[in-house]
Amino acid sequence: MKVLAVDIGGTKIAAAVWDGALGEVHRTPTGSDPWGSVTTLLDPLKDGIEAIGVGCGGPMSWPAGEVSPLNIPAWRGFPLRSELAARYGVPVRLHNDAVCMTIGEHWQGGWGTEDLMGMVVSTGVGGGLVSGGRVLNGAGGNAGHVGHVVVEAGGPLCPCGARGCLEAIARGPAIVAWAAKRGCSATTGVELAALASQGNAVALQAFARAGRAIGIGVGNAAVLLDLEVVAIGGGISQVPSLWPTLRLSLRAHAQIDYLKDLRVEPAALGQEAGLIGAAALFVDPDRYWTGD
């Protein structure tokens, strides 16, 4: 089956044709006219495609596919699924980008498990769940939002309104802000990661703190779902100083016997996981699509 796979984020949009394997990946900036960017990217790729699978930043209505991505202010309640179907004349399926990343990791990541959480630690903290070999959607397509698990009751305020959510501590801008309050000059996660790699104490502490929080959040998900694998992607996950405290915190907080072989590792597929998962919405719907 020939599927056009699309991954829509706040900064860039990626697309590739899946035809037994993922073809060349095309990219364009999202810009201020995201629909214009999407169509400019997809129009040259549409020949012979039978379906379009899309991963997009949330929140969204699911499976209706009306999207209001936090990082794409031009779209609020935008009917992305139906607009794509109307323009390209093929079936369209759409899911949260972190869910598509998770599906990609389960389908093609080589993990050898039916119980996996995918996680993206970047500007936000997102995730998705595969349990018993099937993706979980929850009542409204929002299952997997590990960023809003409370890891520090009464902790820092989260944009969702609660206190102490994992995302309020471990998303890139929160890590940078914590370091800035302690005199660190970095204004982006990349800058802060560079300082950490040079041994800057505040930068190291900032990532260590985020790692501790991620360890609790990952442990909570693993204990609740009896997971075997947690695959973590996103820019922040590539900072080495995050991982030692992540593993220590996980060990301390997830001691129950059945988690003794839990593997928590960097995602296997890199940036293409989301595109591969978007294709899987059509290529393997028995496991990855329960919507209409």
Added chain:
Amino acid sequence: MKVLAVDIGGTKIAAAVWDGALGEVHRTPTGSDPWGSVTTLLDPLKDGIEAIGVGCGGPMSWPAGEVSPLNIPAWRGFPLRSELAARYGVPVRLHNDAVCMTIGEHWQGGWGTEDLMGMVVSTGVGGGLVSGGRVLNGAGGNAGHVGHVVVEAGGPLCPCGARGCLEAIARGPAIVAWAAKRGCSATTGVELAALASQGNAVALQAFARAGRAIGIGVGNAAVLLDLEVVAIGGGISQVPSLWPTLRLSLRAHAQIDYLKDLRVEPAALGQEAGLIGAAALFVDPDRYWTGD
């Protein structure tokens, strides 16, 4: 289909025949010879049964059904599933008692949802998950262990080895111990609940503290699974002073938009939920049984 449903706990064993509806419930103390108690209870009920469904306290291997219930010291690695199959000559399926309670609530509780967590707050804190209308098992049958979600990082030590698990705060003996340290004379949850109903300040605080912890644990599960309903049973859940802080804490910690209609309520089916769920392992296996 005529199924013999069995619910095995540390204090008592219950059994009833399901034949389109649950028949009369027979009970016996578990005692020091649990296999003797089980067979004495089941032998008179075996005529014409086609299968035996069992809920039992964990931990256990699943689906093999070798049980080591925390509260039944006589059984450590006891091959309950195969022993029952050998004695009664019919297929046997066995799951965690809190999972069976959850299945019962989903199947017959009238909740009208496909995304539900069942929870038992009693001597321990157990649970089970239904997502998209199917029970979740996880890699080894342990999905739903909400009692080991961390709700207070660095908090009290849990028997599992971690600190700050929900069970370490909200199980009956932990609530009683917390109150005892503050001068309260109650030695059981029932006595402490009686004191709370008379307005005893320490007893009220003890249940309020447990309610706060339950609110965080329930919120974490709901955000991660995008649940619509959490049905809470067990003796501790029947103490009225638990609920106001449970609801306040839930509101504070689960603010994300998609949880605004989440219902957290006392379980609908009472003590029979576990028996009904045990029967469902055979009556509706497409939704409730994925083991061998």
